[in-house]
Amino acid sequence: MKLVHFQLADQFHFGMLTDSNEYIDLDTACRDYLGVNPVKGADPSRFRDMRAFFAGGADSVELTRKIIEYIDRRRKMGWTPRAATGARYLFKPEEGVQLLAPVTAGAKIYCLASNSRSHVAEQKKTPPTQPYAFTRFSNSLVGPSEPLVVHRAGQFPDIEVELAIVLGRRGKHIPAARAMEYVAGYTIGLDMGYRDLQYPNEGPVDWVMGKGFDASMAVGPWIVPKEEVGEPYPLAMELKVGGTVRQTGTTDDYLFRIPDVLAHLSQGITFEPGDLISLGTIAGAPARVRQRVAPPQGRGP
Structure with a gap:
């Protein structure tokens, strides 16, 4: 389905x-x-x-x-x-x-950072000891029939493939042992950000400028119910840019699995049906190896 x-x-x-x-x-x-x-x-x-x-x-x-x-x-x-x-x-x-994006307006959108062993290794970072997340807003989402927009403000647009889950139940303080009961299905996230804006020369990480621009994350093309997907580990992940494979791996590379992610985030967040959590990317993010990504559909404002 x-x-x-x-x-x-x-x-x-x-x-x-x-x-x-x-x-x-x-x-x-x-x-x-x-x-x-x-x-x-x-x-x-x-x-x-x-x-x-x-x-x-x-x-x-x-x-x-x-x-x-x-x-x-x-x-x-x-x-x-x-x-x-x-x-x-x-x-x-x-x-x-x-x-269109299979996410309803008003849904909460969370994205995990540094949730992949290979991605953390290529960044030469210490693996986190708990899930590390940031939020996106609906203005940043597009569907598969809509173009991602590359903005003039950033020099290194960085495109990443991710597995995303969609919640099917309302819940807070969700125990890890029951977390999968709250998952409705799975979809694909194509997360575009700007590493040069995300990591400015001074100050802390700037998630808004790095990841919050209009039309900077594609979601879809559809949601598949979890019962039809079965066990989500491992699922193959691959990203091609201009026909060239840039990322390849599986969801086994994720540091924190879905039950741990939901248990952690729901400590202070009430999830609603339709909320989306993108579980993070794997190694091969182009900007990490200083590769420019050709604009998917031209440049925006």
């Missing part, structure tokens, strides 16, 4: 990408399904966006599976899947679908 936010003709949709490479608008599809198969207590509003979906927990996943089965049955009977209103809810990529 590949859960997505997408846009078509300037209209926002929450849905999924099917194995047959079609996008389903789950909100409209759910209303069609419930009109034929009433389900007590079922609420189509859980399909308005990623946060609402995950807040619905296992019921959201189960209802989604029923909707998919319903669509398949209709097709076998020769029907065109449409809502009673005539509204379509199946779309092909070639119709102009644009994938």
Whole structure:
């Protein structure tokens, strides 16, 4: 199951990408399904966006599976899947679908720094003894159909691949032994920052200038539920820039695993469904070896 936010003709949709490479608008599809198969207590509003979906927990996943089965049955009977209103809810990529970041506005975004043995080693740093995180804001996120923007203020844009988790439950003071119960799924983060701005000649680390610029982190293309991913260690990670492999490794390289990260951060933070934690990058960050990264989509302001 590949859960997505997408846009078509300037209209926002929450849905999924099917194995047959079609996008389903789950909100409209759910209303069609419930009109034929009433389900007590079922609420189509859980399909308005990623946060609402995950807040619905296992019921959201189960209802989604029923909707998919319903669509398949209709097709076998020769029907065109449409809502009673005539509204379509199946779309092909070639119709102009644009994938957006699968993160709802208002979600909290956390990123781990120095969470990779190889990355810490290439920085010639001492490995941290506990998870070390910083925050991003929604202005810095883009989806896979949108360009990262390279800003004139920085000289060394640094692109890094990361595994990210999306939370599915509200929680605080989460014990490590139960932390995976709060994880809803996984996605990919492409984190762009500016090492020359992050580490100025004077003063402490500047996370805002180094990592907080507009359109400086791509997330997506979708979220896969944790049940379909299984054990997240090891998962392969690779980043190519202009066809050249810049980073390659696995999630086994992470110093702190998901339960430890959640237990640490939730000591003072209340997590909500849809919040995102990017778990950090691996060795090979271009700026660390003084390699310039070509602007992904030209320069911005």
